[in-house]
Amino acid sequence: MARYEDLNLSFINGEWTEGLSDRTYDILNPYDNSIITSVRLASAKQLEGAFDIANRAQKEWAKSSVEERREVLHKAAEYLKENRQEIVGIIVKETGGTVLKANVELHLTLEFLEESSKYADEIYKVREVPGHVEGKLNHIHRLPLGVVSSISPFNFPMNLSMRTIAPAIALGNSVVHKPDIQVALSGGSIIAKAFEHAGLPNGVLNVILTDIPEIGDGMLTNPHAQLISFTGSSAVGRHIGGIAGQNLKRVALELGGNSPFVVLSDADVDQAVKAAVFGKFIHQGQICMIINRIIVHQDKHDEFVQKFVERAKSLPYGDPSNPATVIGPLVNETQMQKALQYIEDAKREGATVAFEGQRVGNVLTPYVFTDVDNSSKLAQTELFAPIATIIRAQTDEEAIAIANDTAYGLSSAIFTSDLEKGEALALQVDSGMTHINDQTVNDAPFIPFGGNKASGLGRFGNPWVVEEFTVTKWVSVQTKNRQYPF
Template identity: 55%
Template sequence: MDTKNLNKSFINGNWVEGNDKTYQVLNPYDNSVLSEVKLADKTQTESAIEAARNSYQSWSEQPELRKQVLNNAKKFFIDNKDAIIELLAKESGSTYIKSQIEYTFVLNCFDASLTFVDELGYKNLSEPSADKLSRYYRKPKGVISSISPFNFPTFLSLRTIIPALALGNSVVHKGDVQTAFTGGTLLAQAFATAGIPNGVFNVLLTKSSIIGDMLFNHPSINFVSFTGSTNVGQHIGEVAGKHLKQTALELGGNGPFVVLRDANLEDAVNAAIFGKFIHQGQICMSINRIIVHENLYDEFIDKFIARAKELKYGDPTDKETVIGPIISQQQLDKINSVIQNAKDAGINIALEGQQVGNVLTPTVFTDVDNRSELAQTELFSPVATVIKANSDEDAIAKANDTEYGLSSAIFTSDLERGEKIASNLEFGMVHVNDQTVASDEYAPFGGIKNSGIGRFGTPFIIDEFTELKWVTVQQTKTSYPF
């Protein structure tokens, strides 16, 4: 893997140094400088959008080329697995376990997207011999803007980019500049190596403070795919809505992990530990509230805290590490503020974490009021809140009592009842006897309420990234009533 151009934007097939200020990409574990990046400006963003607009028509008409490029890009990831996992550790603070999961998600996305490259074209709604031939055509949206976060930088970028390209669209992508490589230029290198035509895929290393709303209000952008915070997603939805642009918005979460009275306690604790602390809790699907029936409450807390204390923390390049660094000092300050506010509010802290450099060890609050600021905040950190429920019904009511609706989980020994409860929980994704962090390329991934709109996954993403057009052909002479 060639790293010499990873600090440059990729516009119309060329590696381009930005025209704006310089940004330092840091290793979140030790704050060492990985690279300095010159950020792209509005003029360069305009060039990327223009290149995408001029290239997608030809790209959409060549399904065999799209298959070839996707297969070649997948091979790039296979051939460079070790280097990619190492880069994820150094740039995003991903532990080996988390990086392996993310890498697997990426390969699965390639495999799934390759199954629908041929979905463009038409399908008959009537028999070809009918007096009126009726068909629907599936056409690409055109230019799709892709905006992704720092936490799963490679996968959360590619889950838009790969299917969008498979379906004949062109893409202008902006990842979080904190993960400029793993969420940006690494992907450009993969597709450039794969032989993608100039302009079809563009990557901008820049910040919204520089380019403003260009990626969702520009007249040549046909669709906006964003993964990130609810506040930003609401802004994007408002701006894009004024221009009647369609969006896919995967936003914040406040995932409940519900332990019902008849749950297997050991299994529930094991799942809760993983779902809370994978990637230091910096995942939108992470367990945010642990809601436990009062009959199991005390024992659950004892076992959960005992397990949390055992988790190894430190350097994410160490394959045994479970808790790695928080992405930035700004995020650390935010988390510490939440912890201090909870302490000031008198919430019981049963396990107080320690800050070791940029690593924050597990913190556990118990006897948390479900309506408290702590419980209603997306923590995005290794901070766990445990809430007592006085009945199964109370637990379910507390689970639904949130403005968010992304991922959730229920533990119970009655699988039939668990599935019935799951179907009625107010979340886009519910997992019975599992934790909340899950992805399946053949399932509808997405949230409701303030957790967003739209669905990823096959075949659901096909409807998001294509336009349907109804065409009729009158094959015989017809008469009209006037």
């Protein structure tokens, strides 16, 4: 097997293709800045050609049988399983994530593949609806949508790419996919290799290794793209939504978050601390669902802070390829500088430093701030860094109000010993997902994953994603001559 570092090519119409841009991009290891591989970027013309190819290929793929589609998905999953060790290694090297994070990511990727095979039979199902006119039969058909434009982020590139690619292919669509170029191997090339191995017909999946300066809005404006699936920032999501609206295209947008972790007056503090440390510091805080604000009832506040800081101090940091490491590097220097600026701004705004971290190479060790005002920049920003913010609430009711006081609404969590109260309060939190007595970072291929407010539009997961990635058509059959009024 060729090294995955050598798969530094776009995958277009079943061929590994060198980019035609005069620009190259070096993919760096975030821990030590070493070059993993260099990519000759694909051009705007190559992207346009990929959409033309995908459009033609989709017409044939839409005729495939359920068995064909399921076999491709199963074989792709088998490929990833057989090459688990090498793939985990690439995820660690490209994303700066720990070995634990990389294994979680591959596990989720496989779950999306396996779940997608379960609803490969949803297209071409016919549902009969009672007639409203004598002699009329109403048949409701579910058909493939067409070409899906897929854009994935740097943080969990493999599973957040597969979350779109697998359902699209299962439901008879074709895909043009652009991973974040920083993680082009784990976010694109390895997935293309898995489907090549699985025998997916040429052109059904096209992976373009390029960047925005090269292609502009080409992933959004191409007339063949019937749906734009994007995971990333809310700012970019608004831009995509605006263009999609002008062109009457569907969107599936999973955007930013500012997830609250609420500790009520009757919570088990020890368990809440364990959950909060995991849900704040996994992958250095670079997850859309990560705990961004910890809101603690005043009766539990001091105990929580003391125990949370103790655990944060003990987290091993450094080289993510060491299985013992919990805190690895931030993905690039831009993210590091943003994080350092958030820290300086928070100190200037008057937040208390309960635990001072440090920069060690490209690693930022945990910071913990208390006495944080929910209206502050620190509290209202999606931090994407190992910076914990703890907010004191006077009452349980105020804690929920603080939780909702944000433009975002992706994930959330509530800790309480009263499960009935917890579920009632969960319905009051304006977010797509609320987890009682757990942390905010949860995903599965059979739940409605998505956010409210500025956190996005649409839902992934079976069966909700089926509606997103198909088109419904009404066919009526008049079996008796109809009498018309004129």
